[in-house]
Each structure stands twice: as structure tokens, then as C-alpha cells.
Amino acid sequence: MNPQRVACKFFVEPDPTAPVELHPCIGLFHRFIQEAVLPGLLIDVADYTHVPEGPGVLLVGHDVDYGLDLGGGRAGLLTTRKRLDGASLTDALRDTLQRGLRAIDAIESDGSTGLCFDPRAVVIQVVDRLAAPNDEGAYAALADEVAPVLAALYGEKVEVARAHAEDSRKCLALRATGQERESAADLANRLTGGEGSG
């Protein structure tokens, strides 16, 4: 599978369904641009806080977008890796997860938004209906292909389940849940250089 886009979403805690005040994220994301807090080319901040269950506040980058996203009625950090142009799914996913975790770490360390995230669970989406239609067959292939990355992240006991199965028009997606509570920074480090990917 060589999708053009993959995304991962880590949810806020304690309750991702509780209302969140996203306006402070606008300032935070502008600061991330000014201070180049996250790697890669960051371009601008888009405010969608007026949209119910929408993209919230979006930090638009060249290769990656970071959104404090309210999609599905669950607040979280949605990290979207764009225009992968032939990269393997595992490499793309490893990179996306790592960037997402580093961004969480940066948001929590900054502290100004008061947002905390639970890195123990993540929803992964393959945002490319040509490469990955949302059906059983593609899901089986996806689960197989990403198993090593998820094992590297959460260990062998990771639980994996299909998400978005209720609507074939949505993107192919899965939910992975780890057992242990670890920090976002530690989890991100585990994905470096492909260690543990066996």
C-alpha cells in the first residue's frame, strides 16, 4: 500500500468528548511557527473553531498538518502527513506517529493551552481512497502491514481494531491501544530509526 496521505489522532484526556477551549491554540500554533518548534516547513494557522465537530485549529505545514481536531465529537491532535509520493506505508506511518507524539509533547510542555493527551491509544487513517478503499480486504492488508510499527510503539500486546467500519465512504482506519502508560516523548523515541520494528 502506497497511500498519498496518512493521519493519526491522539485524543485529549481525561475526557475527549468534553468541550474544549481551542482559542489558546491559535496563539500556540503561531508561536510554533515563530520558534520553529516542530520540524519541517510550517506555513500558517487556520481557525475553524466556528465549525461544530470540525478541524478546530489547524497548523498547516508543507508536508504535515497538525490539527487540534474535534472530528467525531472527540478532541485530539490529528497529524496528517501529505503527498507521500511512493513512500512505504510503514515509513510514512512511523514518521506520522512520531511527529504527532512530538507535537503532543510540545503542546503539553508549553502548558498554555491546558491540554493533555493520552498517548496510549491512537486512530490511524489512510486518507487515500484509491490506494485504500474502506473495506474488509484493505483493512486486513493495512493491519498486516502496520503491525510492526504498532508493535514498535506499544509492544507486542497492542490491541488493534478496525475503525470507521460503519461507513465505507469514510477513510480506511484502525484503532491501536497500548497497555502501558508512557510519555509521548518516550513513545516518539521508540519509533526512531526503525528500532524494534522486527
Next chain:
Amino acid sequence: MIQGADRASREPQFMATTPSSTPSPSTWKEALAGQMDSGWESEIDDFESQSVLRSQGKLDEKVFAETRLRRGVYGQRYDNGKRHDGTAERPLAFEDRPTKGPDTLWDAPGMQRIKIPFGGVSPEQLEVLAALSEEYSDGILHVTTRQDFQLHYIHIGDTPDLMRRLAAVDITTREACGNSVRNITACPLAGVCKTEAFDISPYAEAMMRFLLGHPDVQDFGRKFKPAFSGCEHEACGLVQMHDAGYVSRVVDGKRGFKVVVGGGLGPVPHQAKVLSEFTPEEELLPQTQAVARVFARLGEKRNRGRARIKFLVAKIGIEEFRRLVEEERKILPKDERWTEFLKDMPRTGGDAVRDAASLVAGDRQEGFDAWLATNVKPQRQEGYSVVTLNLPLGDITADQTRALVDLARAYCGDNIRTTVEQNIVLRFVSDADLPEVHRRLDAIGLAAPGAETIVDVTSCPGTDTCKLGIAASRGLGAELRQRLAAKSASLPQAVTDLKIKISGCFNSCGQHHVADIGFYGNSRKIEGRTVPHFQVILGGQWTENAGSYGMAVGSVPSKAIPQAVDALTDAYAHGREGAEGFAAWVKRMGKRNVRELIKPFMAVPPYAEGPDFYADWSDVREFTIGDLGVGECAGEVVSLFGIEVVRAESEAFDAQVALDDGDYEAAEDLAFRAMLTAARALVRTEYIDVTEDPDDIVSEFRSRFFDNERFFDRFARGKFGQYLLDRHADPPADAGRDHAAARVEEAQLFIEAAHACEVRVSAELAAGGGVPIENPADA
């Protein structure tokens, strides 16, 4: 939504969103081969090849810019690779690649406009649009003020596939931009409205098919926007502000249209003039073709600021224009398509999927009554209603769109339309189903009440994504919407009924001229810092097809606009006489008195006391206009002069308003400023760093353009230039009516002369002569 018999063979397959054939196709081109109109398919292939050529540097950047704009692929803010991050302007380090247009970097995100003729869109099309928003954009579908959709943050490399996926569901982006016929808009109630003569949608659809790519519409100097309306007195299609407008009429049992031409918004708004009181239906297309030919032949080509058809009609007069169109009509070679569609009228409305039935008492969700009062309109067809989704700033998510599609399939079928108020309407909803429809809309966040009321604020993209944006129209729109919604229950009905429309600059894409309360973004320098402001425009008319435009009353800092709105609405609610409408109240009050109402909010506190005033809504960066780019509002890139001179026009317009209003001093001053702005625009074509000091501008203007007679024309010689020099040398001690009127006239003539001079100078430059631009940065 296009379901005519000729298109039945191209009915979208689910393939269009989810390919599943075996072996799996590896590209959308393969996956959708044969599912698109063959003409559209090969055009998209050509566009893709041109993109490849350009990306290899083998095609001229201007040629490519023209090609992509014609396909609705726009630039977006910061695509020149520079952005002020609040502390300093910084380069955006995109890879070094050939540009996609002058000063437009290849990898910079852009905007895709998607044409939706008369706003008609089907569930299948919405499904594809939702998928595209997720795969290529930011998950948001944005409804524009001309019934289109826009996707933002699009990479140029994704556009051919995006277009293919749209073409497979019978949507084209062709001529969504460029100097051509833009989307044909129409009243969203067409076909179900009680006051219409007949349903104009099939005519709008036929015209769109006829004109799309037609050779007679390829050579315009500027864009051409048609609109259809079912009746004259409602807002309907807003035909009076369009380049061409068509109002349905039945005379002696025969269908036809009242046709108007030469309207348009922009910095200098014009009301359309009547071309024909009754054009029979079979003459609709040939007459429009004749109009197009006259416009292509006689419309201004070089001077973009004068190229819309409104300037041609104003220049030669409607009688002469009519005569030319009639002459042209006589010599048009006959075309079967003129009348073919009448025999097999395109089907533009789907069938109701539920039986008509009355709304009965019963289980209703909280909020139903308020929603029913503002978002539901009874149709002409007994037992059915039109339901309006009050989209915040025209935005809807992919998830919401899919859920809406499910709801539509169950309750209204294909009967979905976008509106110029940036909403979506569902038609043919059975009244009995309204409680359930409300419940389901509420579950997906689409049951906000207050559609088409004061809370339903319209806004152009503004500084969020538009290169020409001066102030954050969307930021202000969101703020006003939220504040007004919070107190909507306590607002008097007269206030609830008002409309607010916001543009990020004077170009008026947000249609501020036709709102009760309109705003356009500008800025003011205060103690060396730039402060975002909005010019307040009051009393525009929405009904009578946008029958008159509002009046500028003064600029208020962005952050004080909510208070200014409160002051205006309070004063109106308490001061209106009987059932007096807002426009009539503004007129009766007069500009001076209305201005007094907003005056307390015009002051800007020093930075130390109110730093908040120095940043815009939805932003935390200190405000700057340094990010203003060169806009792509048409087929070619707008010159710096083009942008700056419209500012002069806007000032001249304000001067005229002040004069009409008896404010002579302001009129005189504004007219002088308009001349200065135009002179500066001209000077800046050669000397970019000229200051804003009137002495500098006049001195540079004199030495560069006046003393050497470059500003002179054959007949008037230096007369118009002299106006500026005289006024600068000798300001009037006390401007009375005559002085002011003369100055307003002079300003208009001076601006015309500046336009003409710029055309001559750029022609000289193109021919290899002329003066090189001095830019110390390049030195």
C-alpha cells in the same frame, strides 16, 4: 445534480469515490477512464501535461498561470514564499522549483474553486466533494458567495486528479476563474417559490452548457458573471449587481426574460441597466451570445480596472449597447443549441422522495420552534418546505456532508442547493418530516437557527487565505456570529431581520454593498503601527434583486466592530418609525448622524493601553499589511498598479458619497486623497519605495510623469495632471459645495488619466523602451 437525458450515460458510479475494480487501477486517471465527459477528460489530461511541462520549466509561467486560473486553480496567501510571522517577515523555505505563475511558488498551497451552476448539487456529488476535501484539502468544504465550493490548501500536483474525480460526477472547474463566464448563479428557491414566474434553473443550466468553453466567451478583458432570478422584487438572483441578469417573465402566455446588463460590485459598484424588457426564451442564448461578442470586441482589454462590462455599458450608454447587440444578433450564424434545450428541457430538480403531508403536533426536539421560524420556508407545492442549513461562514465538514447526504437521500433526494448566503438548502422536505429532519440535522451540528438573519453573517475568505485580503473578514464574521447568536433571543425582530456581509478588502467578494450592515477591510497607521479596520457600509438593499448599494460612513478598528454593530442596531431598533426598514432609516438619519453613532468606536487606544487593537480577529500576530500579495482575480495576474489604483477609485467613490451627503469638506479631502493614491500607484510602477507623504508623491509624480509629459494625452495634454499639482499647491481654506463637486469630478478624471498613462507606459516597457523599475533591494 445534472440529470438530463443526455447525461444519463455519465451518471456517477460509486467508483468515483471508491474504486474497486480488479486489477486495482493505480491512478485516478485509469480508475475513472470512460466515466468522464470525453471533452472534459482530454482537457484535464492537457492541463496535467502543461503542469508537468511547467514543473520542468518548459512552459512560460504566465501562460501556465492563465491555464490554471481558467481551471479554477488559484493562488493563496503567502504563495510568494513570504510571510510575516508576527515578529518579522520570513521566507517560507519551499523547495526551489519553477513557479506556477509570476511570484507564485510551485509548492505553496493554493485554492481550488469548483463551479456549481445555479447551486444545484446531488448527494453523489457531495460524497465526492467530501472525499476530496479530506484527501487534498483540510476536510472543509466552503460554500462561496456565488454558490460555488472552494477547497483550500491544495497542492497544484493534486489538481488534475481532483478535477477527474469531479468530472466523473459531472462537475467541472473550467472557467471557475479567468476572463470568462463564471458560475451562473440563481435563486435557490427556483422551482419551489411562490412569487416566481417559472422555474429558471433549466435555463441557467442550458446557458451554462452552451457558454462553457464557447469560442465567443474566450476573449474577454475580464470576468463575466450571469445570474437568474424568478421574480423581480425579492432578492432572488441579485441580478442588478451582475454583469448579466435574467428575470423570468410570462407575457401573453409566452415564457421569456427581462434582461439586464452592466451591473457589478467591486470597488466601484454599478447597477445593471435594462437591455430588454422581454426576451423570448428561444432568444435567450443567441442574445447572450451577441452580448458576449460585443463585450469581447469593445470591452477594455489592457486596463483591467476598466475591463468589466459595466464600464463598457457606462461608457457607450445602454441604448448604444442595445443597438450593437441587436446588430450582432442579426449576423450570428444559426446554432441548433439555441432552442434544442427547449424541446428536451434539462431536468434540474429531482423528484420528491416523500409524500407531501402536514406538520402535526408531536414529539419535537428542543430548539425546533426557533429553527422552524427561521430556517424553514413553505414551498409553492403544498405540504413541502425548503430547509436552510445555516452554515457558519459557509463551512461544512466532510463528516457532516456525508451525514447530510444520507439525510437528503431519505427526505429530499436530489433537491439540494447552495446559496449566495453561503448556506445549503434542502428542498421538497415533506412538512410531516420536519421534526425528524431537525433532529438529524441537530445530531450533526447543522441545525443552527437564524438562517438568513443577522446571525447568519456572510464573509469572503479575507486574510485567512486571500492574497488581497487586508483585514480578517472571517475572523470578524465568526466573532459577530457567536456574539449575536448568544443574544439572539433578546434581539427585536427588526434587528434579527438585518443582514451583515463582510469583505476583507474593497473588492467586495463578500457582497458588502448589498447588506444592511456591510464591512470591508482596510487599515490605518497609528503611531507607526498598522491597525486593522473595517469601513462601515450601511443601508444596501438585498431585495429588488440587490436594487441599491449601501453608503460608506466611516472606518472602525476591527476590534471595536462588535460594539459599533450594537450601537447601530440599538439606535435602529429604538429610532425606526413604524415598520421603517434599515435602509430607509439610514437614509432618513443621514450620513452625518449615522456616523455620530459609530464615532465613539473609531478611536484606537495607544499600543500600551490596547495592544489587542493591533492584532486582527482569529490571529495573535501584530497586524501588518506586509503580507498583501499580488492577487489573481482573473485570467492574468493583477499588477501592483491595478491593486493600488482601485484603492484610489474606492476613495473617489467615498468622496462622491460624502458629496451627496452634504459633507463637503470630507468630499474635497477624499477626492484629493484619491488623486494622491492614483499618482502614488503610478509612481510605484517605477519607484517602489516612494513614501506616503503627499509632498513626496507630488514631487515624484511631477518629475517622473508630468514635467516630461508622459502623463499627457493628445487632447487634454496636461490638464488632468495639473489638477493634482494645483490642489496640492493651494488647498482650499474652506471647501464649499462647488469646490467639493469640482474636486470629485477632477479626481475621477485624474484616475482615468492615470489608468491611461499606465497602459501607455507598460506598452513602452513591453516594446523595450521605458524606465526600469528602481528597487533598492534589487540594486
